[in-house]
Amino acid sequence: MIDKSDIKKVVLAYSGGLDTSIILKWLQETYACEVVTFTADLGQGEELAPARAKAEMLGIKEIYIEDLREEFVRDYVFPMFRANALYEGVYLLGTSIARPLIAKRQVEIAAETGADAVCHGATGKGNDQVRFELGYYACNPDIKVIAPWREWDLQSREKLIAYAEQNQIPVPKDKRGEAPFSVDANLLHTSSEGKVLEDPAEPCPEFVYQRTVAPEDAPDKPTEITIGFEAGDAVSIDGEKLSPAALLTKLNQLGGANGIGRLDLVENRFVGMKSRGVYETPGGTILLAAHRGIESITLDRGAMHLKDELMPRYAELIYNGFWFAPERVMLQAAIDASQSHVTGEVVLKLYKGGVAVVSRQSPHSLYSEAHVTFEEDAVYDQFDAEGFIKLNALRLKLLGRQK
Numbered sequence: 001m002i003d004k005s006d007i008k009k010v011v012l013a014y015s016g017g018l019d020t021s022i023i024l025k026w027l028q029e030t031y032a033c034e035v036v037t038f039t040a041d042l043g044q045g046e047e048l049a050p051a052r053a054k055a056e057m058l059g060i061k062e063i064y065i066e067d068l069r070e071e072f073v074r075d076y077v078f079p080m081f082r083a084n085a086l087y088e089g090v091y092l093l094g095t096s097i098a099r100p101l102i103a104k105r106q107v108e109i110a111a112e113t114g115a116d117a118v119c120h121g122a123t124g125k126g127n128d129q130v131r132f133e134l135g136y137y138a139c140n141p142d143i144k145v146i147a148p149w150r151e152w153d154l155q156s157r158e159k160l161i162a163y164a165e166q167n168q169i170p171v172p173k174d175k176r177g178e179a180p181f182s183v184d185a186n187l188l189h190t191s192s193e194g195k196v197l198e199d200p201a202e203p204c205p206e207f208v209y210q211r212t213v214a215p216e217d218a219p220d221k222p223t224e225i226t227i228g229f230e231a232g233d234a235v236s237i238d239g240e241k242l243s244p245a246a247l248l249t250k251l252n253q254l255g256g257a258n259g260i261g262r263l264d265l266v267e268n269r270f271v272g273m274k275s276r277g278v279y280e281t282p283g284g285t286i287l288l289a290a291h292r293g294i295e296s297i298t299l300d301r302g303a304m305h306l307k308d309e310l311m312p313r314y315a316e317l318i319y320n321g322f323w324f325a326p327e328r329v330m331l332q333a334a335i336d337a338s339q340s341h342v343t344g345e346v347v348l349k350l351y352k353g354g355v356a357v358v359s360r361q362s363p364h365s366l367y368s369e370a371h372v373t374f375e376e377d378a379v380y381d382q383f384d385a386e387g388f389i390k391l392n393a394l395r396l397k398l399l400g401r402q403k
Contacts (some may be wrong), residue, residue, distance in 0.1 A: 009115040016051025054379025073244035086313040094189025100323035103135025116142035129319035138324035189281040215259035215353030222351040232339030255282025258350040293346040293357035
């Protein structure tokens with residue numbers, strides 16, 4: 001346990017919502033400390049001015065509200081997409097990849113303001129507490145970490161509301177009852193969990209979805225787009241150069257309008273339990289298809305297959321919170337080394353929840369029409385295949401004779 005007398009100032013990851021506002025007041029009361037609030041704009045789509053107003057109302061003097069969208073996509077999302085990372089085969093890791101950036105910036109602000117500790121609002125049952133705290137300790141091994149959900153006795157909605165009312169913290173009308181589900185959002189995705197989604201036998205209600213139309217309600221006409229890549233990263237849509245955050249924003253709009261990127265998943269949390277999450281990753285789903293499309297003509301077979309073998313381990317590291325671990329950095333170096341020639345354009349068709357690669361071209365293409373043609377050619381002697389097959393069959397013949 002932390003000695004409360006050692007804590008004079010804390011940097012709180014602050015959304016401005018009810019829970020983090022309660023945490024802010026609880027820190028002031030429990031630790032008798034000064035609180036610095038840090039609100040990161042990662043493209044969650046919420047107005048951030050109310051967070052400043054509420055922090056000021058609660059007596060906060062040092063308030064950090066920062067637009068980190070470009071850094072988020074450039075330095076976290078894009079490196080992850082170079083790996084084609086999918087956790088348990090389907091999840092595009094939208095929540096997981098946001099945590100290391102928030103943790104890093106919190107620790108930096110702690111150094112800037114002379115704070116003794118950092119604080120997050122993640123519960124003791126989930127993955128985020130692990131991700132935040134592994135990030136904190138990687139960036140500053142000596143930082144002190146406060147996790148209110150593992151300390152306080154405010155374990156129910158009723159107790160939280162009562163505490164807020166006792167401390168004159170405004171409680172919006174829509175927060176007084178049990179929330180139908182909880183939401184985490186950023187520029188890459190939305191994540192919905194809990195309450196109406198807790199029983200995996202019950203279908204997800206349509207009102208849970210926020211960024212995508214239902215596929216059956218999407219336009220009856222396909223949308224065709226061209227994504228340009230340079231060294232493994234998407235840089236343009238339909239010939240227009242865009243910054244990383246602007247490009248992902250545009251893909252989100254296109255994907256959402258075409259019902260793309262919905263995922264209803266029962267996943268294995270790092271802490272040991274299974275949980276159900278409903279995710280919307282419209283732009284990321286398009287980006288993954290496009291990146292695999294350009295890799296299909298620019299990556300050597302050995303490099304491509306090795307990347308696919310490394311990918312589950314890489315994805316698991318991110319999911320579990322090990323972004324700053326040496327093994328993730330090592331894997332990233334190998335992945336990035338494969339991307340130098342992953343340059344070109346991919347044409348995709350978006351239609352009612354589906355993404356299809358229509359065509360792809362690259363100045364570094366390894367595709368040789370001269371070798372694969374069904375017509376007569378002068379570059380491949382088909383007779384050579386006989387020896388190739390016989391050598392590969394030798395061990396199978398030896399095994400077969402034993403039977």
